[in-house]
Ligand SMILES: Nc1ncnc2c1ncn2[C@@H]1O[C@H](COP(=O)(O)OP(=O)(O)OP(=O)(O)O)[C@@H](O)[C@H]1O
């Protein structure tokens with residue numbers, strides 16, 4: 001009795017929609033694919049050109065200062081990064097890092113304004129919240145499919161998938177942070193005759209900063225995980241090593257690549273957290 | 280021309296504003312309207328005028344609409360009905376840009392919980408209003424420093440608000456408001472979050488500032504003592520309506536209705552009663568006629584351990600204790616001057632009892648009430664305590 005109508009062809013619709021978008025927006029996707037793809041490659045290569053020892057020193061010095069002149073993170077960074085180098089995965093590390101950096105940067109650039117919009121408009125909040133839920137709960141792999149349709153394979157679709165998957169926390173936390181600013185402070189800024197943008201930039205965003213940073217931290221971590229998954233569609237980096245080890249059942253190399261990802265994750269996580277605190 | 284003129288100002292919170300207003304017209308009460316329409320009446324047809332340089336206090340119990348009323352004056356809350364004239368301009372109908380101009384130039388607000396920006400230094404906080412106006416850094420710093428000095432915080436400009444005590448934070452709030460050089464200060468329970476001693480200091484300081492700068496102040500409080508201390512005129516609110524406007528005198532002497540009367544009854548007796556209300560006739564000896572023997576005799580008769588000493592003109596000379604007098608008698612000393620103690624605790628006849636309480640706490644002898652050096656009476660500790668709890672004999676005719 002549940003079969004009162006035949007199967008609804010949702011899958012079909014989505015496929016057709018994707019095809020349609022690919023066709024219609026080809027004029028947009030193609031240049032992005034080419035130019036942005038070239039840029040990404042150039043960026044990753046440039047990073048890889050910097051002598052590893054210099055990268056390690058810079059990271060360690062920055063770590064030392066943002067943790068309030070403590071040695072813990074600095075030492076960890078030196079040992080961890082050296083280990084990755086030692087295992088011959090330096091170039092992959094730089095690719096992954098380039099992807100994470102650009103993907104998170106774009107997520108923040110897109111996410112913060114959307115979060116601001118949500119905080120200012122009840123309607124926007126009502127519409128956007130379920131979309132965010134959807135974006136975050138859909139298994140990450142699913143995003144790879146349209147990403148490939150739009151941008152074929154390589155770095156660009158990886159970044160695209162990462163944007164969809166990793167932007168929501170920044171949006172949410174920006175919205176939350178601004179809504180949490182105490183009523184009295186908002187009143188104070190209005191009572192002194194602030195314009196809307198003065199209120200936003202002089203009071204709301206500074207007050208919401210640590211909440212927004214917490215969201216950005218999550219976004220960065222999510223984009224790292226997505227970038228690793230994106231190796232399935234040809235994104236270079238540490239993820240590719242994991243994938244190929246999986247395909248060839250090489251436990252040892254798989255573990256080494258995985259360890260590289262963990263080290264990178266820990267360093268990135270501590271960096272974004274401490275950036276928040278030290279400000 | 281009054282600097283602030285409020286006419287028929289109302290605020291109804293809710294969805295059935297029109298119906299609620301009609302019901303208000305029919306004289307329905309706040310509670311009934313809430314039942315009928317689900318709306319909350321914040322302020323109901325408030326009308327009053329405030330003159331330049333006046334301290335106008337708005338007082339009422341929690342929920343009576345004070346905060347709503349003061350926020351209607353600078354339109355942080357949109358009025359439902361009525362007008363607010365500031366310097367002749369109607370705020371209620373003006374566009375956003377004009378509203379900002381008026382807020383920047385004429386109205387400043389001080390908040391109950393200070394509302395300082397925690398990430399800005401004290402100086403940057405005080406600069407806020409000027410910064411909003413687009414004044415350049417140097418000029419606004421100078422002005423902000425000036426107003427911080429005015430409130431005694433000149434040395435704290437680089438601290439963050441979190442490093443300051445509550446009283447100091449509110450001074451910053453005040454300095455921030457003053458830096459704009461506004462015509463009107465709106466203060467919503469500005470001192471309510473401070474502990475009593477600091478609160479009193481701040482009241483005094485506000486009055487000093489007001490004397491110096493002749494600002495118009497609209498001051499919200501739920502505390503009648505505070506209202507009486509600082510208000511030139513007081514408006515009493517109940518359920519969104521203003522029930523009486525008058526000088527402190529008028530409010531105390533002729534309360535408009537039961538509500539006001541009950542409010543007034545709560546005035547802390549210790550601040551209304553003064554020394555002369557609770558003093559009693561003193562036992563004395565005359566230094567020009569009497570010696571230790573007479574002093575001792577009197578003390579024994581009255582059952583007291585010290586006695587005040589005066590001269591022929593009732594000028595207070597000091598006091599002698601029973602111990603000293605009895606020792607002097609044994610040594611055949613005749614002159615009271617030899618055993619006279621002069622560390623006499625004295626107060627004026629109009630000293631509030633509240634202050635006497637502190638004095639009497641620290642002295643073994645009764646407090647002398649004096650006028651022009653003449654002894655009028657004495658106050659014993661028991662009388663103060665009795666009057667405080669409201670049952671001692673009080674000299675009603677004083
Ligand atoms: N934003 C709002 N929405 C709905 N009702 C409100 C709102 N603000 C205030 N009210 C209601 O309006 C009435 C007056 O509130 P208001 O805050 O002005 O009182 P108050 O005299 O300042 O009290 P308090 O001494 O507690 O600060 C109260 O019944 C309150 O519940």
Ligand SMILES: [Mg+2]
Pocket residue numbers: 345346347468
């Ligand atoms: Mg209030």
